[in-house]
Amino acid sequence: MALVDIQVPDIGDFDEVGVIELLVKPGDIIKVEQSLITVESDKASMEIPSSHAGQVKELRVQVGDKVKEGSVLLTLEVAGAAGAAEPATPTAAAAAPVAAPASAPASPPTAAAPAGATPPAIPAQQPGPAMAGLPHASPSVRKFARELGVPIAQVKGTGPKGRITLDDVQAFTRQVMSGAMQTQAQAARAPAAGSAAGLDLLPWPKIDFAKFGPVERKELGRIKKISGANLHRNWVLIPHVTNHDDADITELEAFRVQFNKENDKSGIKVTMLAFMIRATVAALRKFPEFNASIDGEQLVLKNYFHIGFAADTPNGLMVPVIRDADQKGIVQISQEMAELAKKARDGKLAPAEMSGAGFSISSLGGIGGRYFTPIINAPEVAIMGVCKSRLEPQWDGKQFVPRLMLPLSLSWDHRVIDGAAAARFNLYFASLLADMRRIMM
Template identity: 55%
Template structure:
């Protein structure tokens, strides 16, 4: 008889992710890397593969369950290994009460570890597999977080630590609500929200402090007293992006420079290009991406980020552009890579693919990271100018509004021209007003003469 092993959820970068599909059942034969379940995070769906081949004996999860790293997916009878009983604690959960053999009463656990959960099998040793010559334990020992994370180190996955650094939070100040005191993503977000509401400083270095904002607490109102209401929960994307936006708006000194670009010739060329490539949508956004890349090359201070200390400027030699995509669940910003090496048609193809994946929530972590500069286009909706919020750790973002035909003086007369409103928000710690004005003017010139995009 083969060994009965646990298939567990690996590090997925999020906590409490819902199960939307169970792909196996008891009795199914699975191969290594075959998908067991499908999870849906705030930005993507992901399938969790089997870590080994074998036969499924019991499925521990169902659709609707919320899981984190280490959660048991299924018990699988692994191929080609010596027989070893399943962990006693899990057997006790699955066996009928009448089938349980009598067992001596266990010794009481020490007070400080009595309520702590058992360690995960993924941490190196399969529970229930005793070394040769040793007696097999009757149950898994309780988790002692001080062994896993010695001293005062916070108990959190690398993904959660990176998320905390991104928000400028000292993770040692965050209290974990997960298993064994593990810090989860929602714990970090809640810490930031509380800091913003109370005016506290989320200790993460001088550059990460909120500057001692003395904010009033959020008003508590019983809206039902005034009329009929309906409560609608925020989506996961809205919850997470809300904390990011609040952090960026509070911590980055925003200034917005407005400019108009004459895109009359560009629009005529775009329509002609679309007629020649009917199977590919050529949106104005691809021209904006090319113009932004040209401007970033001309003004490298915009293609930069402040380091965590706020004392060094990191200049980037690559050109990855984030594109804000409106989805039913909220705004996401996937990244198109190496835009300086791609032509208009290739960018149009990449834009179509990544926008579709964003709306279907199938973006991977690599497609959401590494951006140098973001573009938020409302041109298909309307409006004139707005103030987009800088997407940290970037130092600038371009907002694009709806183009409109306007009379423009050409030196002899007023002529109708298609004008595109641009709104450039920037981090005033890195970029001053004069540099921003030059950047915006250069960008408008690039958009106004498509021949310059070929230079």
């Protein structure tokens, strides 16, 4: 038997992450790739797996500790020749992300005040006694609280093991707002003409569904909890507009099918999404405001082309990123997409593989549908949604002919992009798919 120190592998761009959960204890028999602890940063929660199988002899960390790449998590007794402890060297992808959203967590709905109205003054939250110990909350909940100015240490968690949930933060906020609203109501029973009414949402309905029939309760997965918060924030705070159009992909699809037949022994299947990624790069070059982000009162225009694509996994939606797509061909993009999608399904995507996108594509082509409104992946300012292509009659000037048409749904941030630019982007994107030779021009 030999003793092996299990270390934290490469966890991406994070200097330190906090330990929020211990998944094993001394004496446990563990397998290779079995999760040992859960750590979190401000972007993701990750489960750190073991690179060896054996019996846990000693835990070297506890909840609340900060760890980084190379930190020793535990000592493991493994089968093999006796000798001094040797450090494990897991790969960069060994840390399995539980959730790493491409966009930031959600903020609650806010009502825009009419022009010229003075927003109601909300009294600052008075500090209260902090709860003992480390607040137990996911990265999305922590960021949600930061954006609202909520002191997370003063929020009482109602989730499993006292975990603080989004509902807990919202309840804390409602409690503070309730006092503010009462003060305002007493000060001004009859608002002056043209003044803005304070936000006064009805509480979420509490219903005993069981009284209507049999029900089953099921915990949301961690990825869905975090991505749900992201989608909430993005939908509420970004003024979405969606343009719908169609691209004629008749010749492109015929070429794709023929190419795959001629290269079936290579093991690489070229997908339509790979062509769309290349078309996206060309469109972003022509319309650079679509490859941008808002930073305060400035617009950050990006000179790199990292394209995210939505990957459906058993645990929820994840968005891997093809980096430097402008420097890669269709075959290489298809290969990288297949590898990243497999990692996503297996829960092996590293945080760095889900960050940095300037534009995203959400494809439902393998499922169906006609059009939809994809939600922008903040801090991006646009996202392309595509549905299943279908044969449709198209007029060629003399007669109707069958053409394979791909539905496009472009959602864009109206703070950055206007309708004319969005229409031109969609038309240009469709023209590239109709004739990929345009990319060479």
